[in-house]
Amino acid sequence: MGLIFVALLAGIVMGYLHLLPDRVFQLTGKLTTAGVMLLLFLMGGQMGSDEEILAGLGEMGVQAVLLALAAIIGSVLAVKGLEVVVPFKPLEEERGREV
Amino acid sequence: MIVLILLSLVIGILAGYAGLLPAGVQANFDFLINCALCLLLWGIGLEIGGNRQLLRQVGAMGFRIILLPLVVAGGSIAGTLLVGSLLGMPPGDSAALGAGFGWYSLSGVLLAKLHSVELGALAFLTNVSREALSIILIPVVARYAGRYAAVAPGGATTMDVTLPLIVKFVGPDMALVAFFHGLVLSALVPVLVPLLV
Incomplete structure (x- = not known):
């Protein structure tokens, strides 16, 4: 797992210091899209060749949607709670007040 | 974007299910996934650092x-x-x-x-x-x-x-x-x- 952090950090440093020619840098959006596609293709291949997972996909799908909804509702409620404790104002107003 | 991404997954699942992937790929899923992940995080890092x-x-x-x-x-x-x-x-x-x-x-x-x-x-x-x-x-x-x-x-x-x-x-x-x-x-x-x- 350490290698992943190294890759991320190397990217941030190289991006920050402009170590890459602009022409290469402009390709990073495409690079990440290609990276995600390759990753998911490989993960799909791993899942597709595992018969146990394929068998469990139906029931798993219902669980996944319920868990995702719970995470969304939980996070929205948490932000509403935070707004009660630490009132947020639109950013412009905050800046105006501090000046 | 999300369509392309989900399509890659579906094609991967179908290829894996149909046994279309070469034996070399099937035996090295973990290694290949790690390589793709490193490439991806490097690219995300470039975007964050560059801004x-x-x-x-x-x-x-x-x-x-x-x-x-x-x-x-x-x-x-x-x-x-x-x-x-x-x-x-x-x-x-x-x-x-x-x-x-x-x-x-x-x-x-x-x-x-x-x-x-x-x-x-x-x-x-x-x-x-x-x-x-x-x-x-x-x-x-x-x-x-x-x-x-x-x-x-x-x-x-x-x-x-x-x-x-x-x-x-x-x-x-x-x-x-x-x-x-x-x-x-x-x-x-x-x-x-x-x-x-």
Whole structure:
């Protein structure tokens, strides 16, 4: 797992210091899209060749949607709670007040 | 974008199911997935580091901006813990699913490697669902729960996939808050998922 952090950090440093020619840098959006596609293709291949997972996909799908909804509702409620404790104002107003 | 990504997954599943992948690929899934992940994170790092103005502006905003992703992290994990316990799952498993924050590729791979292929698949599906449901729910939450709450559903994806939606339905002044929110949650995924599971 350490290698992943190294890759991320190397990217941030190289991006920050402009170590890459602009022409290469402009390709990073495409690079990440290609990276995600390759990753998911490989993960799909791993899942597709595992018969146990394929068998469990139906029931798993219902669980996944319920868990995702719970995470969304939980996070929205948490932000509403935070707004009660630490009132947020639109950013412009905050800046105006501090000046 | 999401269509291309889901298509890659479906093609991968079909190719794996039909046995179309070369034996060399099948024997080295873990190694190849690691290579793709490193390439991907390097590219994301380049995009973050290359945007100097963004880093500077975030620094100027102060502590309030960091509270938003932290409560979203807590709320997401609390939500999956609750529903997970109703579904009879071990608390560590359901908490780790919530800590994917919608970053399905990374949380799926992490849990497949750290725990089991099954939990990895469920993490993948849960977090794909979170992203898909966010795309539908952001306009609704923005209207009825307010501008800050509208950043919450997207989780880690508010720095890329759901950022345009937040800008459109909440306003351009939330772009930076949303990006930083996604950035913090993205950074928390590889830390919290291994800790919780």
